[in-house]
Amino acid sequence: MTKRQGRLFFIICTFLTAAAFIGMTIHSHSRFAELTNEDKLTPAVISGKDIWHKNNCINCHTLLGEGGYYAPDLTKITQQRGTPYLTAFLKDPSQFYSEEKHRRLMPNPNLGDTEISDVIAFLDWVSHIDNQGWPPRPIIVSGTTIPGTDVGQPATQASVSSDPVAQGEALFRSSPPACNACHSVVPGTNLAGPTLAGLVTRATAIIASPEYKGEAKTPAEYIRESITHPSAYLVPGAMYSANNQSFMPDNFITDLEPGQIDSLVAYLETLK
Amino acid sequence: MRYRSQSVAYWYFAVAMCLFGLQLVFGLLSASKYLGPDPLLDFLPFDKTKAIHTNLLIVWVLTGFMGATYYVVPEESRGEIYSIKLAYAQLVAWTLMGVTAIVGYMFGWTAGNKMLEQPFPLKIVIVVVMLMFLFNILMTIKRAGRWTVTEGVLVAGLVLAAVLYLPALIEYDNYTVSIFYRWWTIHLWVEGVWEMIQGGLLAYLLIRLSGADREVMEKWLYVIVGLVFLAGILGTAHHYYWVGVPYYWLPIGGLFSALEPLALLGMAMYAYFAMRRSGLSHPNSLAVHWTIGSAVFTVFGAGLLGFAHTWPSVNKWTHGTLVTAMHGHGAFYGAYAMIVMAIISYTLPSLTENRKVEGNNIGYWAFWMQVMGMFGMTLSFGTAGIGQVYLERILGLGYLDTQLKLQVHFLMLIATASVFAIGAAFFIWDFFRNAPKSISDSRISEFGPVIDSNNGGLLYQKR
Numbered sequence: 001m002t003k004r005q006g007r008l009f010f011i012i013c014t015f016l017t018a019a020a021f022i023g024m025t026i027h028s029h030s031r032f033a034e035l036t037n038e039d040k041l042t043p044a045v046i047s048g049k050d051i052w053h054k055n056n057c058i059n060c061h062t063l064l065g066e067g068g069y070y071a072p073d074l075t076k077i078t079q080q081r082g083t084p085y086l087t088a089f090l091k092d093p094s095q096f097y098s099e100e101k102h103r104r105l106m107p108n109p110n111l112g113d114t115e116i117s118d119v120i121a122f123l124d125w126v127s128h129i130d131n132q133g134w135p136p137r138p139i140i141v142s143g144t145t146i147p148g149t150d151v152g153q154p155a156t157q158a159s160v161s162s163d164p165v166a167q168g169e170a171l172f173r174s175s176p177p178a179c180n181a182c183h184s185v186v187p188g189t190n191l192a193g194p195t196l197a198g199l200v201t202r203a204t205a206i207i208a209s210p211e212y213k214g215e216a217k218t219p220a221e222y223i224r225e226s227i228t229h230p231s232a233y234l235v236p237g238a239m240y241s242a243n244n245q246s247f248m249p250d251n252f253i254t255d256l257e258p259g260q261i262d263s264l265v266a267y268l269e270t271l272k
Numbered sequence: 273m274r275y276r277s278q279s280v281a282y283w284y285f286a287v288a289m290c291l292f293g294l295q296l297v298f299g300l301l302s303a304s305k306y307l308g309p310d311p312l313l314d315f316l317p318f319d320k321t322k323a324i325h326t327n328l329l330i331v332w333v334l335t336g337f338m339g340a341t342y343y344v345v346p347e348e349s350r351g352e353i354y355s356i357k358l359a360y361a362q363l364v365a366w367t368l369m370g371v372t373a374i375v376g377y378m379f380g381w382t383a384g385n386k387m388l389e390q391p392f393p394l395k396i397v398i399v400v401v402m403l404m405f406l407f408n409i410l411m412t413i414k415r416a417g418r419w420t421v422t423e424g425v426l427v428a429g430l431v432l433a434a435v436l437y438l439p440a441l442i443e444y445d446n447y448t449v450s451i452f453y454r455w456w457t458i459h460l461w462v463e464g465v466w467e468m469i470q471g472g473l474l475a476y477l478l479i480r481l482s483g484a485d486r487e488v489m490e491k492w493l494y495v496i497v498g499l500v501f502l503a504g505i506l507g508t509a510h511h512y513y514w515v516g517v518p519y520y521w522l523p524i525g526g527l528f529s530a531l532e533p534l535a536l537l538g539m540a541m542y543a544y545f546a547m548r549r550s551g552l553s554h555p556n557s558l559a560v561h562w563t564i565g566s567a568v569f570t571v572f573g574a575g576l577l578g579f580a581h582t583w584p585s586v587n588k589w590t591h592g593t594l595v596t597a598m599h600g601h602g603a604f605y606g607a608y609a610m611i612v613m614a615i616i617s618y619t620l621p622s623l624t625e626n627r628k629v630e631g632n633n634i635g636y637w638a639f640w641m642q643v644m645g646m647f648g649m650t651l652s653f654g655t656a657g658i659g660q661v662y663l664e665r666i667l668g669l670g671y672l673d674t675q676l677k678l679q680v681h682f683l684m685l686i687a688t689a690s691v692f693a694i695g696a697a698f699f700i701w702d703f704f705r706n707a708p709k710s711i712s713d714s715r716i717s718e719f720g721p722v723i724d725s726n727n728g729g730l731l732y733q734k735r
């Protein structure tokens with residue numbers, strides 16, 4: 001090979017691949033609107049994006065898997081946590097997590113109310129981007145799904161917000177033992193216990209069915225009963241119960257205040 | 273040093289070394305926050321230390337590239353730099369920009385886009401400084417009326433690096449589009465045009481250190497750069513898998529990025545064969561260490577560790593974990609930090625007073641402690657990352673609980689990073705130990721490049 005041929009190789013490689021790359025880029029632009037739901041790109045979402053950048057969230061968190069590795073990925077966070085919870089969290093993260101326990105904590109971003117709702121709108125828009133189904137399995141902020149181990153010990157007692165739904169969601173992660181150690185709120189993801197997504201719909205059907213022998217008349221009562229008397233009705237599944245005894249702990253009736261159970265029920269009722 | 277104006281390179285290297293030291297301070301600060309709790313949480317939290325760490329890296333490596341270019345171009349084109357004043361003015365503006373950016377980040381002045389955090393006014397300053405630089409270099413070549421392929425590749429890499437920074441100036445409302453073009457800068461830099469720069473510097477060093485035939489070296493340089501672009505341009509797609517683009521980017525990205533290590537392997541073989549021809553007879557064996565080290569560590573950090581997670585079905589699980597940090601460190605260090613230190617080691621005997629060409633013990637300690645330390649750091653990040661993928665991504669353990677399980681890896685990271693930092697401190701100390709030769713000093717070095725090269729004609733040119 002001569003130097004001239006070497007140069008020719010370089011020129012051909014570069015131009016061919018660059019042309020293909022630009023061609024696909026142009027084609028991708030014709031698809032972005034649909035893949036990213038550009039019609040839902042409201043002013044609130046755009047302002048939320050600016051807040052996301054201005055506060056440098058990207059250098060702790062990953063979003064769509066890109067950013068810092070110091071804090072959890074937030075791609076699907078709004079599908080795991082409701083707006084009331086996220087609002088209360090962003091007002092003061094230290095009320096929800098303890099630096100002593102997890103050795104790291106999100107500093108208070110000091111955002112105003114509209115800023116908070118905008119950044120949540122932005123994260124919600126991101127969570128609906130059609131990104132080939134990534135992550136392949138939900139990435140959870142805290143909690144264990146490995147029963148029988150000491151990981152994911154109860155966090156500190158949470159609660160600042162007066163909103164029962166936010167309180168309930170915080171309790172869901174922290175009540176001893178943490179509910180999310182066994183339950184996900186993602187449709188189809190069953191851990192040690194069944195997913196609690198769509199609970200209200202399911203509860204209505206269960207109450208109406210002849211198998212049901214409990215005392216609940218409404219979905220809310222059913223949820224309360226599931227927490228206070230787990231064995232009153234057993235969700236079918238060999239890994240959920242044995243000898244008519246649920247594997248879900250029955251200490252909640254004594255270890256939780258009645259008000260806390262109220263907030264848990266309020267929160268679980270919101271899971272669609 | 274055969275041209276007086278080459279001595280501006282010293283001041284670029286000096287700035288680069290200061291920023292390198294500072295980069296490591298912020299790296300260690302970031303790593304210590306993994307262990308927590310963080311006493312600086314409200315004042316200098318992780319996001320700030322990380323942004324400063326990565327920005328300092330990019331700035332010092334670019335400073336090193338510019339210094340290297342000011343050294344290489346006069347020699348290759350056989351003429352003094354067009355304007356020494358402009359070269360110094362450019363360095364001052366560049367340094368001020370860098371310092372302003374860092375202080376700005378501390379006080380929350382940021383554009384908050386990963387690795388492109390520079391606020392808009394500073395981005396403009398960067399563009400202006402790049403234009404000053406390129407003008408000065410191109411005018412030097414024009415005035416000399418002569419250029420070689422080696423410097424051509426080097427300068428073309430720098431021109432393209434400046435061009436590819438331009439997409440970073442534009443803001444997009446759609447986050448997916450903004451990610452799409454962020455990679456035109458970041459990926460096409462590190463896996464495209466910066467590799468051209470590395471290739472050009474490698475060719476320059478190898479020709480001088482080994483006496484290899486220029487015609488042969490430059491022929492293969494073309495082939496290597498051709499391979500870099502063949503794989504690297506479409507390889508950009510390995511960052512597009514999960515961000516909201518059409519499906520076809522997945523197989524394209526997997527296939528082409530998997531070819532990228534070929535070019536890197538080519539570079540290592542290039543270095544190996546060049547050195548084998550002449551043996552390790554060159555007196556500046558420290559520079560030989562850094563040059564070969566860079567070629568080999570690039571194959572490890574970029575080629576091997578990049579390849580490990582570039583296929584979509586693997587990347588699906590490792591995306592955005594500490595596995596990426598493992599690769600980022602190994603790759604950036606081998607390809608860019610080491611090539612800058614190679615050129616510094618090679619030029620230092622001619623840029624400073626009373627320095628032995630052979631180098632000294634401190635120089636070798638600096639080399640080996642850095643290489644060992646960085647190897648240990650990639651191991652620590654790598655094992656932490658694999659643990660994270662398994663516990664968090666596969667078993668579904670909570671993110672925070674997983675990180676608690678990785679504490680021992682973080683301790684290992686800090687231990688190996690300390691070895692690395694000591695090696696770096698040796699290098700920096702060794703750099704500043706001897707005073708620079710002043711620019712008015714017209715003596716031509718008795719050591720340094722003049723006796724180094726033996727490739728016909730070029731060498732014995734009289735000024």
Ligand code: HEM
Pocket residue numbers: 059067068069070296297299300301302303322325326329596597600601604605609685686689690692693
């Ligand atoms: C004392 C030595 C060093 C320590 C302790 C250190 C530590 C760190 C830490 C903790 C991060 C943040 C990762 C995260 O987001 O969680 C980081 C990021 C990074 N560091 Fe270092 N670092 C050191 C030296 C270096 C060197 C020498 C280089 C390159 C030559 C480098 C290149 C990078 C890069 C490219 C990133 C961004 C990685 C990414 O976001 O994917 N670091 N480093």
Ligand code: HEM
Pocket residue numbers: 065066067386387458462463510511529530532533570574575577578579580581582583587590591592593596599600603604607
């Ligand atoms: C000198 C060359 C290289 C350098 C300096 C480098 C550096 C980096 C850095 C800093 C990142 C993190 C970027 C970010 O998230 O913002 C990254 C990501 C990545 N690199 Fe490289 N890289 C190099 C070569 C390669 C090669 C040759 C391959 C493949 C064979 C590769 C595969 C990847 C992949 C797949 C990711 C994405 C990781 C993820 O999904 O989180 N890299 N690289």
Ligand SMILES: [Fe+2]
Pocket residue numbers: 459463507508510511
């Ligand atoms: Fe890449």
